[in-house]
Amino acid sequence: MPAKELSPIEIYQKLPxxxxxxxxxxxxxxxAAKLVNRxxxxxxxxxxxxxxxKEAYDELWALLKPAVKAVEVGVGETALTLGGxxxxxRHEFTYFHQPAIAVDVSDEMSDEExxxxxxxxxxxxxxxxxxxxxxxMLSVRSTSGDPDTFAAAVKKASELTNKSLILCTLSPxxxxxxxxxxxxxxxxxxxxxxxxxxxxxxxxxxxDCPIVASxxxxxxxLKTLTHTxxxxxxxxxxxxxxxxxNDHMAANLNNLVKLRWQxxxxxxxxxxxxxxxxxxxxxxxxxxxxxxxxxxxxxxxALCIDRFAxxxxxxxxxxxxxxxxxxxxxxxxxxxxKPVSVEPELVVFGEPDELAPVMLxxxxxxxxxxxxxxxxxxxxNCYLIVVDSEGMSVESAVAGRKMTADTVAEALANFKVGDxxxxxHLVIPGRSARLSGEIQELSGWTVSVGPLDxxxxxxxxxxxxxxxxxx
Amino acid sequence: xxxxxxxELLLNKDLLEKLAKFQAIELEDVEIELExxxxxxxxxxxxxxxxxxLARLGFEFALIRDSANRITSLLxxxxxxxxxxxxxxxPAAPGLAPVAPAAKPTELIPETMGVPVGDYPGSxxxxxxxxxxxxxxxxxxxxxxxxxxxxxxxxxxxETPNKPVIALDVFDWPKVPLSKAVKMxxxxxxxxxxxxxxxxxxxxxxxxxxxxxxTIDPLIEDAPxxxxxxxxxxxxxxxxxxxxxxxxxxxxxxxxxxxxxxxxIEGERLLINSVTLDMDIEGTARLVNDHDNCVIAFTSxxxxxxxxxxxxxxxxxxxxxxxxxxxxxxxxxxxxYAFTVMERCRLAGLKGDPELNHxxxxxxxxxxxxxxxxxxxxxxxxxxxxxxxxxETVTGMTLLLAGVDYFMMMHPAAVDALKTMINQLMSDxxxxxxxxxxxxxx
Numbered sequence: 001m002p003a004k005e006l007s008p009i010e011i012y013q014k015l016p017x018x019x020x021x022x023x024x025x026x027x028x029x030x031x032a033a034k035l036v037n038r039x040x041x042x043x044x045x046x047x048x049x050x051x052x053x054k055e056a057y058d059e060l061w062a063l064l065k066p067a068v069k070a071v072e073v074g075v076g077e078t079a080l081t082l083g084g085x086x087x088x089x090r091h092e093f094t095y096f097h098q099p100a101i102a103v104d105v106s107d108e109m110s111d112e113e114x115x116x117x118x119x120x121x122x123x124x125x126x127x128x129x130x131x132x133x134x135x136x137m138l139s140v141r142s143t144s145g146d147p148d149t150f151a152a153a154v155k156k157a158s159e160l161t162n163k164s165l166i167l168c169t170l171s172p173x174x175x176x177x178x179x180x181x182x183x184x185x186x187x188x189x190x191x192x193x194x195x196x197x198x199x200x201x202x203x204x205x206x207x208d209c210p211i212v213a214s215x216x217x218x219x220x221x222l223k224t225l226t227h228t229x230x231x232x233x234x235x236x237x238x239x240x241x242x243x244x245x246n247d248h249m250a251a252n253l254n255n256l257v258k259l260r261w262q263x264x265x266x267x268x269x270x271x272x273x274x275x276x277x278x279x280x281x282x283x284x285x286x287x288x289x290x291x292x293x294x295x296x297x298x299x300x301x302a303l304c305i306d307r308f309a310x311x312x313x314x315x316x317x318x319x320x321x322x323x324x325x326x327x328x329x330x331x332x333x334x335x336x337x338k339p340v341s342v343e344p345e346l347v348v349f350g351e352p353d354e355l356a357p358v359m360l361x362x363x364x365x366x367x368x369x370x371x372x373x374x375x376x377x378x379x380x381n382c383y384l385i386v387v388d389s390e391g392m393s394v395e396s397a398v399a400g401r402k403m404t405a406d407t408v409a410e411a412l413a414n415f416k417v418g419d420x421x422x423x424x425h426l427v428i429p430g431r432s433a434r435l436s437g438e439i440q441e442l443s444g445w446t447v448s449v450g451p452l453d454x455x456x457x458x459x460x461x462x463x464x465x466x467x468x469x470x471x
Numbered sequence: 472x473x474x475x476x477x478x479e480l481l482l483n484k485d486l487l488e489k490l491a492k493f494q495a496i497e498l499e500d501v502e503i504e505l506e507x508x509x510x511x512x513x514x515x516x517x518x519x520x521x522x523x524x525l526a527r528l529g530f531e532f533a534l535i536r537d538s539a540n541r542i543t544s545l546l547x548x549x550x551x552x553x554x555x556x557x558x559x560x561x562p563a564a565p566g567l568a569p570v571a572p573a574a575k576p577t578e579l580i581p582e583t584m585g586v587p588v589g590d591y592p593g594s595x596x597x598x599x600x601x602x603x604x605x606x607x608x609x610x611x612x613x614x615x616x617x618x619x620x621x622x623x624x625x626x627x628x629x630e631t632p633n634k635p636v637i638a639l640d641v642f643d644w645p646k647v648p649l650s651k652a653v654k655m656x657x658x659x660x661x662x663x664x665x666x667x668x669x670x671x672x673x674x675x676x677x678x679x680x681x682x683x684x685x686t687i688d689p690l691i692e693d694a695p696x697x698x699x700x701x702x703x704x705x706x707x708x709x710x711x712x713x714x715x716x717x718x719x720x721x722x723x724x725x726x727x728x729x730x731x732x733x734x735x736i737e738g739e740r741l742l743i744n745s746v747t748l749d750m751d752i753e754g755t756a757r758l759v760n761d762h763d764n765c766v767i768a769f770t771s772x773x774x775x776x777x778x779x780x781x782x783x784x785x786x787x788x789x790x791x792x793x794x795x796x797x798x799x800x801x802x803x804x805x806x807x808y809a810f811t812v813m814e815r816c817r818l819a820g821l822k823g824d825p826e827l828n829h830x831x832x833x834x835x836x837x838x839x840x841x842x843x844x845x846x847x848x849x850x851x852x853x854x855x856x857x858x859x860x861x862x863e864t865v866t867g868m869t870l871l872l873a874g875v876d877y878f879m880m881m882h883p884a885a886v887d888a889l890k891t892m893i894n895q896l897m898s899d900x901x902x903x904x905x906x907x908x909x910x911x912x913x
Contacts, residue, residue, distance in 0.1 A: 089811075089814055089815075089818070090807075090811060091811045091814065091815055104913070106912065106913075108912060124851075128803070141909060141910075142909075142910070143909075143910050143911065143912050145910060168909050169909060169910075170909055170910075190909070194579065197579070198577075216905030216906065217901060217902060217905055219584045220581075220582060220583050220584050222584070223582040223583070223584045224579050224580060224581055224582040225579070227580045227582050228576050228579050228580045231574075231575070231576045231580060232575050232576060233574075233575065242902075242905050242906070243906070244901075244902040244905075244906050245906060246895070247895055247898070247900055247902075248895070248900055248901065248902045249892060249895035249896050250624060250626055250895060250896050250897070250898060250899040250900065250901075251899075251900065251901045251902060253624055253872075253896060254624075254625070254626055254627055254899075257587070257625060258584070258586065258587055258627065261587035262584060262585050262587060265587065266585060266587070268584070268585055270582060271584070278908065280908060280913070281906045281908045283908075283911075283913040284906050284907065284908045284911050284913070291857070295857070295861065295888070298861055298865070299861075299864060299865070299868065299888060299892065302865045302868055302869065303868065303872070306810075306868070306869050306872050307872065315913050319848075319849075319851040319852035319853070319858075320852055320853065320854065320855070320857045320858035320861065321857075321861065323843060323852060323858065324802055324843075324858075324861050324862055324865045325865075327802055327803040327843070328802060328806070328865055328869065331802065331803065331806045331807040331810075332807060332810070332869075334807050336807065336811055340805075340807075364805065366803070366804055366805070367804075370842070392771070392772070392805070393800065393804055393805060393840075395837075395840060396771055396772065396798055396800060396805065399720065399771055399798070400770075400771025400772065400773075400798070401749065401771075402771070433690060434690060434720065434721075452648060453842060453846075455842065455846065
């Protein structure tokens with residue numbers, strides 16, 4: 001059943017209704033509400049795991065299981081869940097598992113290039129709203145077509161990284177050798193096609209690995225493959241509808257949209273699997289400069305991230321191209337049910353004295369963390385008022401009248417800022433310059449307009465700050 | 472077909488030991504039906520037991536059972552304690568592969584996939600921007616935007632009736648803060664708004680120009696409305712594409728300036744950017760209506776506010792003269808909100824909400840508010856000359872997929888990239904051949 005149509009009552013009626021509290025909730029109704037919001041797992045209900053409650057468990061699972069199967073790739077700490085999604089539009093519920101980004105290496109690359117790429121995969125990290133954004137997987141591809149060469153590359157890959165692997169070759173003989181050396185890593189097999197499906201399905205079963213069903217630009221054949229693989233006994237399937245470079249964005253978009261719509265909105269059989277996007281096809285086109293390949297790949301990747309891909313493989317490893325991709329996937333997969341905001345409060349940095357600067361920002365999490373990290377890295381001693389802007393950035397909050405002279409004056413009073421410092425001098429963000437006069441009038445504080453971006457705070461305070469500007 | 476030696480790899484010692492003690496064996500999730508020689512695995516997971524392994528297990532099991540029967544009969548025990556031997560299970564010759572279970576398909580199972588059917592009783596209104604000579608204006612082109620009947624570029628449900636339009640921003644204030652990557656393209660024209668606009672059209676393919684009148688801001692120069700009018704007239708003279716007229720964000724001053732412009736420039740079907748909930752809505756709306764212009768109804772990321780403003784405008788302006796802008800936040804700085812509010816508005820409009828079925832506008836230039844778009848970062852993120860425009864491109868494309876019809880942009884490379892994307896999404900070309908990539912050396 002589509003997640004959006006599920007009610008807690010429906011779930012509650014199938015729970016043991018003992019209110020035993022073993023799940024950590026006050027009662028079964030509260031647990032049911034958590035289940036409906038996918039904030040709790042069915043396994044949290046211990047009595048339900050009793051064999052005599054198997055029927056209830058199965059019924060509940062049928063109601064609660066995601067429309068897109070959650071497929072596990074890899075093992076241990078770096079294991080990934082692909083898919084596990086419930087809805088088409090993120091506002092209908094939320095998306096759960098960010099698309100995994102895999103970096104491409106091939107078995108004919110020089111050691112130097114191979115290692116450079118694996119190092120980028122291992123080391124890439126960007127701090128964003130208090131999180132570390134990283135890359136997820138290594139895709140090892142056979143361009144040689146030689147089983148031993150491939151096995152050597154897969155072996156090298158597994159030694160260099162403990163992140164999850166995708167093994168790419170359409171030759172079952174080559175694949176077998178790759179699996180032979182990486183079987184403990186539970187890699188994702190790419191791919192079963194209409195031509196090799198039987199051999200590849202055997203390998204998937206034999207090595208107990210998830211497998212991609214690949215049918216570029218032919219969705220009927222893709223469904224044919226997933227059904228056949230299911231009948232063969234394969235359970236963990238990922239779908240590749242084909243990704244085409246440059247001129248074929250409509251085909252790319254339509255394939256992604258059709259697949260996800262049919263699996264989620266229509267619950268069509270044999271289609272409830274995660275989708276693989278292949279932005280690296282942008283490199284299969286001859287361009288004047290590889291920068292163009294990398295640019296096209298990043299744009300194609302963004303399209304895949306915006307529209308339902310659950311894993312993507314990229315060839316480009318430049319930071320300028322990867323950064324927008326990892327931030328986009330973070331944004332799109334943020335839970336829209338929860339505002340991305342921090343508590344409005346007076347934050348103290350360092351050890352401010354009675355003459356320390358007082359500054360102001362909004363409670364949009366990103367704005368706050370950006371400002372806070374700039375203040376911290378400059379080791380400033382100051383006060384920062386976090387105004388309740390209903391989770392909006394300074395610019396939007398001023399334009400949308402979420403941050404006004406009233407709310408600022410209110411915050412100054414509520415947080416008793418006047419008790420902390422002797423002066424009455426407030427520095428406001430450059431993007432709220434418009435409010436300076438009104439704030440001054442309403443609050444009685446002298447208002448100065450600070451820099452447009454918080455990276456300029458240290459310099460601004462150094463050059464301009466004085467507790468008593470009127471003197 | 473699986474080679475027998477591969478299967479042996481999976482028969483680990485532990486399992487073989489269990490098999491050796493066959494009488495105690497209990498394979499919980501394996502069921503063996505002797506008559507049909509069929510194996511099935513119950514439950515998911517199966518403890519990692521794969522089908523080839525099962526086949527092999529069946530074979531080993533049969534061997535053991537036969538052996539047990541023979542032993543029992545040798546010892547003079549009761550006949551066939553383990554049932555009748557199944558000759559089919561015996562290998563034809565030692566070392567041959569076991570027979571695959573009959574349940575495994577040997578041919579593909581043909582399937583056809585359903586095509587998503589949309590249920591959209593509503594459609595987006597069409598809005599015409601600009602006026603050519605025959606339409607009473609002086610522009611070389613005019614555009615119709617909107618008119619969608621399905622979600623953006625769901626070409627399998629319906630064609631996109633009108634191409635989204637890309638307009639470039641110019642400012643009448645040379646000190647407007649621009650990042651280096653943007654400024655390098657316009658440095659010579661910052662003092663001359665009309666020339667700046669001309670370059671945008673001639674060199675960078677602007678389909679429209681957004682004249683942003685910042686100097687009218689009481690906090691900047693507080694320039695009088697007639698100065699602003701002069702600037703707009705100069706731009707109209709310099710370019711032959713339609714114009715949008717942007718205010719400074721001060722609700723009172725903006726109204727005064729819009730009034731001067733609407734009353735003095737007739738017939739051009741200008742796009743007034745914008746009317747907000749705290750402006751004189753009736754006054755602004757009347758200006759738009761009386762002078763046959765269009766207007767952007769600007770609200771801040773709130774579907775209900777967007778609805779409220781539209782509703783208030785309907786009393787004075789025909790729907791066909793209203794675009795809506797629900798605020799664009801940059802990639803990394805709230806793009807998720809912007810995307811979802813727009814997607815919800817578009818979906819509601821298509822579902823028949825009569826107060827949200829307007830073409831949407833996006834200030835995509837806001838992408839540059841993201842520090843990742845302009846800031847000098849570590850060498851691993853260089854050069855920012857590429858990081859900036861890709862930031863604007865990804866922000867714009869994401870909102871294109873949410874339903875934006877009118878883009879206000881800044882960087883030539885981003886403009887070019889988004890235009891290309893729009894053309895590609897409109898064309899619906901399918902590749903003749905799947906792209907070969909697996910074995911390609913990149």
